Amino acid sequence: MKSYHADERGYYGEFGGAFIPEMLYPNCEELRQNYLRIMQEPSFKDEFHQLLKDYVGRPTPLYFAKRLSEKYNTKIYLKREDLCHTGAHKVNNTIGQILMAKKLGKNRIIAETGAGQHGVATATVCALMGIECVVYMGEIDIARQAPNVARMKMLGAEVRPATSGSKTLKDATNEAIRDWINNPVDTHYIIGSVVGPHPYPDMVARFQSVISEEIKNQLQEKEGRENPDYVVACVGGGSNAAGAFYHYLDTPEVGIIAVEAAGKGIHSGESAATSALGKIGIIHGSKTLLMQTQDGQITEPYSISAGLDYPGVGPMHAHLYASGRGEFISITDDDAMNAGMELCKLEGIIPAIESSHALAIFEDRKFNPDDVVVINLSGRGDKDLQNYIDYFKL
Numbered sequence: 190m191k192s193y194h195a196d197e198r199g200y201y202g203e204f205g206g207a208f209i210p211e212m213l214y215p216n217c218e219e220l221r222q223n224y225l226r227i228m229q230e231p232s233f234k235d236e237f238h239q240l241l242k243d244y245v246g247r248p249t250p251l252y253f254a255k256r257l258s259e260k261y262n263t264k265i266y267l268k269r270e271d272l273c274h275t276g277a278h279k280v281n282n283t284i285g286q287i288l289m290a291k292k293l294g295k296n297r298i299i300a301e302t303g304a305g306q307h308g309v310a311t312a313t314v315c316a317l318m319g320i321e322c323v324v325y326m327g328e329i330d331i332a333r334q335a336p337n338v339a340r341m342k343m344l345g346a347e348v349r350p351a352t353s354g355s356k357t358l359k360d361a362t363n364e365a366i367r368d369w370i371n372n373p374v375d376t377h378y379i380i381g382s383v384v385g386p387h388p389y390p391d392m393v394a395r396f397q398s399v400i401s402e403e404i405k406n407q408l409q410e411k412e413g414r415e416n417p418d419y420v421v422a423c424v425g426g427g428s429n430a431a432g433a434f435y436h437y438l439d440t441p442e443v444g445i446i447a448v449e450a451a452g453k454g455i456h457s458g459e460s461a462a463t464s465a466l467g468k469i470g471i472i473h474g475s476k477t478l479l480m481q482t483q484d485g486q487i488t489e490p491y492s493i494s495a496g497l498d499y500p501g502v503g504p505m506h507a508h509l510y511a512s513g514r515g516e517f518i519s520i521t522d523d524d525a526m527n528a529g530m531e532l533c534k535l536e537g538i539i540p541a542i543e544s545s546h547a548l549a550i551f552e553d554r555k556f557n558p559d560d561v562v563v564i565n566l567s568g569r570g571d572k573d574l575q576n577y578i579d580y581f582k583l
């Protein structure tokens with residue numbers, strides 16, 4: 190049977206692989222040769238699951254959203270990643286990677302961050318383990334994201350400004366890669382989504398796969414079956430979606446719906462709808478779909494939600510799109526904001542704007558009354574309060 194998981198070279202169909210400069214090869218190779226073995230060690234598994242339980246608060250509930258279901262005349266469940274410690278799914282991955290780093294004998298962590306969410310999740314686990322943490326962040330992002338910069342500092346991380354180029358995420362990524370090349374022995378680089386060179390996309394997807402593992406058990410309890418009819422998640426780089434889809438990838442009866450940010454409209458020039466607009470290319474060491482100009486320069490993405498404005502998409506998702514296994518829907522800023530506000534009013538849950546994109550599909554995409562639709566609610570909206578205030582003039 191055809192599989193939608195990575196093969197041993199890190200390819201999902203024609204996407205993935207490791208397109209890296211020679212100087213980065215030893216770092217990636219050390220990780221590649223060890224990650225599967227380490228993840229299978231009982232001592233690793235025990236510590237990972239213990240921390241997910243006692244520190245992160247897993248399993249997160251699978252909540253039947255009664256009033257939302259009534260409104261859209263279908264059965265909607267919300268997987269409550271917003272209830273994870275630090276407010277989103279990202280910590281599932283950083284817990285996994287900090288344990289991986291320890292097993293590999295690393296005593297220093299680096300990361301890059303755009304909006305600061307991954308930086309906070311990384312600083313959190315470094316504090317937990319008492320490990321040195323350096324987070325690279327574009328100078329412009331540092332100015333825009335003051336609360337997350339403060340959080341990282343409180344958690345003991347050093348936030349280093351990237352001052353080259355556009356002074357945003359891609360420049361921070363370049364600085365982090367430079368650091369890793371210079372510190373191959375003692376440093377582990379924690380990447381925050383299912384992007385980057387092999388083995389990162391596969392490793393991060395495996396850490397996040399706890400989400401769909403739990404959904405299966407919880408649906409069995411609530412509906413008497415492990416499989417929903419559809420599982421839905423927003424896609425920035427694609428890690429929360431990879432986690433929600435993971436155990437359903439090779440189960441064709443389960444529909445997979447990936448939701449991207451259309452920003453001000455797919456063809457407005459201000460969007461992050463990678464599958465609709467992207468062409469095959471290489472970004473951060475991975476062959477995937479990315480938004481680029483005719484001559485291959487990466488286009489600056491835009492979305493009202495900082496977590497979705499990434500110009501590429503992880504190779505798993507590129508393959509789900511190209512193969513037709515996944516259904517891809519893009520949602521504008523306006524539709525996402527309204528869906529977020531609707532969840533507040535109908536269910537008493539303030540979602541992250543990223544997650545609101547997934548919630549917004551019900552306006553146009555219709556389901557049958559007895560369909561079971563699981564939405565991965567990737568994060569809570571506290572971090573987005575100022576955006577909600579400005580948008581709705583609250």
Ligand SMILES: *Cc1c(COP(=O)(O)O)cnc(C)c1O
Binds near residue numbers: 496497568
């Ligand atoms: C970072 C983030 C995302 C986007 O990242 P993925 O890797 O695509 O999951 C989505 N939702 C929330 C709440 C986030 O913080």
